[in-house]
Amino acid sequence: MGNNDLTETNEIKNIDENNKNNNKDINKKLVKDNNKYINENNENNIVKENIVEIKGLEKSYEKGNIKALNGIDLDIKEGEFVSIIGPSGSGKSTLLNMLGALDVADSGTINVAGYDLSKNKKLDEFRSKKIGFIFQLHNLIPNISVVENVEIPMFEGKLSSKDRRTLALKLLDSVGLKDKAKIKPTKLSGGERQRVAIARALANDPSIILADEPTGSLDSRTSKKILDQLNKMHKEKNVTLIMVTHDMNVAKLADRVIEVLDGKILKSTDNSLLNDNITIEG
Numbered sequence: 199m200g201n202n203d204l205t206e207t208n209e210i211k212n213i214d215e216n217n218k219n220n221n222k223d224i225n226k227k228l229v230k231d232n233n234k235y236i237n238e239n240n241e242n243n244i245v246k247e248n249i250v251e252i253k254g255l256e257k258s259y260e261k262g263n264i265k266a267l268n269g270i271d272l273d274i275k276e277g278e279f280v281s282i283i284g285p286s287g288s289g290k291s292t293l294l295n296m297l298g299a300l301d302v303a304d305s306g307t308i309n310v311a312g313y314d315l316s317k318n319k320k321l322d323e324f325r326s327k328k329i330g331f332i333f334q335l336h337n338l339i340p341n342i343s344v345v346e347n348v349e350i351p352m353f354e355g356k357l358s359s360k361d362r363r364t365l366a367l368k369l370l371d372s373v374g375l376k377d378k379a380k381i382k383p384t385k386l387s388g389g390e391r392q393r394v395a396i397a398r399a400l401a402n403d404p405s406i407i408l409a410d411e412p413t414g415s416l417d418s419r420t421s422k423k424i425l426d427q428l429n430k431m432h433k434e435k436n437v438t439l440i441m442v443t444h445d446m447n448v449a450k451l452a453d454r455v456i457e458v459l460d461g462k463i464l465k466s467t468d469n470s471l472l473n474d475n476i477t478i479e480g
């Protein structure tokens with residue numbers, strides 16, 4: 199091989215080396231750009247998980263004579279606000295009871311916040327850690343103060359008594375009732391009691407709030423206040439909110455309206471885009 203040949207081979211080697219390095223740089227840049235694209239896309243398009251997954255849920259009473267739930271299939275996303283509407287006796291409360299593990303289905307599967315409720319295990323843990331209840335039946339305890347009522351769900355956790363009090367007062371403040379903390383619930387109006395119930399429902403930092411007719415017995419002004427509070431809580435804390443109501447005007451405030459009839463889901467209407475800029479009428 200002559201000198202010229204050697205120089206040529208070395209030049210080719212150099213070019214190869216340069217190309218390799220360039221390719222490495224280009225590849226690195228492509229990977230970086232691709233990751234950036236994926237990250238940006240993920241940020242813009244957060245895929246929300248199902249927090250509720252129900253399949254073929256059935257529940258009968260009176261030895262099978264009353265079919266309260268007759269094959270319910272329902273998925274609810276994390277952070278969604280869903281209302282359940284339907285005529286009296288259609289199965290709304292039965293469905294809400296199943297979601298809170300207050301009743302057990304005859305057949306079908308129900309998964310809520312990572313708990314398989316059909317297995318009938320760890321239900322106490324599930325209720326105390328994952329669910330905030332705003333139910334007429336779970337009313338406030340009359341002979342202890344408002345702030346003590348709000349503290350009740352915190353006893354399952356690890357907070358000191360001082361921290362429990364601070365958090366309870368903060369929650370009462372968020373529903374506009376800090377000044378009523380020391381009095382007994384019997385001295386409150388119906389709407390104020392419902393607001394205390396909202397504060398208490400938030401006390402265990404739940405994943406889901408279940409509300410059964412939260413504005414049922416209230417006048418329209420007080421109902422507006424309660425719905426404002428629920429909406430605020432749902433938006434600020436990204437809590438999944440599932441609310442039973444018989445009032446379509448109230449139901450429509452949710453991201454999705456589920457209509458129930460004869461223990462089945464008749465219709466599911468997505469209102470989320472419609473409700474983005476909603477203001478609640480007084």
Ligand SMILES: Nc1ncnc2c1ncn2[C@@H]1O[C@H](COP(=O)(O)OP(=O)(O)OP(=O)(O)O)[C@@H](O)[C@H]1O
Nearest residue numbers: 259260264266284285286287288289290291292293
């Ligand atoms: N514990 C029970 N024992 C017997 N029947 C029951 C029981 N709970 C509910 N039911 C019946 O199951 C059906 C569904 O009741 P559910 O309370 O779920 O209806 P709902 O849609 O919530 O009604 P409402 O709007 O009147 O509260 C009804 O026929 C009801 O009478």
